[in-house]
Amino acid sequence: MQRYFLTNEQDEQNIIFSKEDIHHIRRVMRMKEGDHVYAVFPDGRAAVVVLSSVTDTSVSAKVEEWLAQSSELPVEVVLACGLVKGDKFDYIIQKGTELGAAGFVPFEAERSIVKWDLKKGAKKIERWQKIAKEAAEQSHRNRIPAVAEPMSVTQIIEHGNMFDVKLFAYEETAKSGEMPAFYEAVSGLASGGRMLAVTGPEGGFSEKEAAQLRGAGFIPCALGPRILRAETAPLYVLSAVSFYLELKR
Structure with missing residues (x-):
């Protein structure tokens, strides 16, 4: 599953992706509404999110499940x-x-x-x-x-x-x-x-x-x-x- 880093503070039920990520989601991955991706919030929390809207100019999503495990080194x-x-x-x-x-x-x-x-x-x-x-x-x-x-x-x-x-x-x-x-x-x-x-x-x-x-x-x-x-x-x-x-x- 593709992973994206969110750059600004986000509403968990209305996540907005950056212009670069919108291009990747639409043009490279060819995703559509209902598809799932990982989203990492600015504070380091990660979640599985579902795409709720995919248009020519914007992509939005909402949190479906928070991930408890982190892949970061302990130091x-x-x-x-x-x-x-x-x-x-x-x-x-x-x-x-x-x-x-x-x-x-x-x-x-x-x-x-x-x-x-x-x-x-x-x-x-x-x-x-x-x-x-x-x-x-x-x-x-x-x-x-x-x-x-x-x-x-x-x-x-x-x-x-x-x-x-x-x-x-x-x-x-x-x-x-x-x-x-x-x-x-x-x-x-x-x-x-x-x-x-x-x-x-x-x-x-x-x-x-x-x-x-x-x-x-x-x-x-x-x-x-x-x-x-x-x-x-x-x-x-x-x-x-x-x-x-x-x-x-």
Whole structure:
């Protein structure tokens, strides 16, 4: 069943869909009155709704059944990722959303090959947010992860003050064989906790950046004994958190 996120406060008996969703319901899915879809309200509640009216210009529905179960991770994991080449950041956002990320923060690291273009930045953020929305619908999320504007390492450090656990994936830690830090960080997360996981660009973190992060209380972590690509590391973090907190019993 198709899933749609509602953007405004809604009357449960007269739900109004956005123009984009109206087009998708009518032209792509070719739905009609009486068909059912999932609707996610701005507060994160989800329901099965029945389409009560489908016209050329509007689609309305009413709640038939509220869904008690949520597909969200029991903790909030925000990924701060160094800017990467090509469409790799698109991939991180799409797959990261499917895996349960609460948000994404791009940053321009010293070794980032890609430099942020201020003129094109707004359109890029808009595209990334659209990718997150579509991935959230596909994976039946109860929330759409927010994509922030790029930050500096200094701003990432300040942002970290809002989190219970903050770490960064550091390949030098993996090379030295120090493996327990990531496990301890994840196992120490209580339900409702917040984690900020920072991963570098293709060239990794510079020694200066690693020192800054470590000095600000970010835990340097190895993500296993292998060196992961920039687009793989954030997805490993989410997969491990999901396994430990959702599947491990």
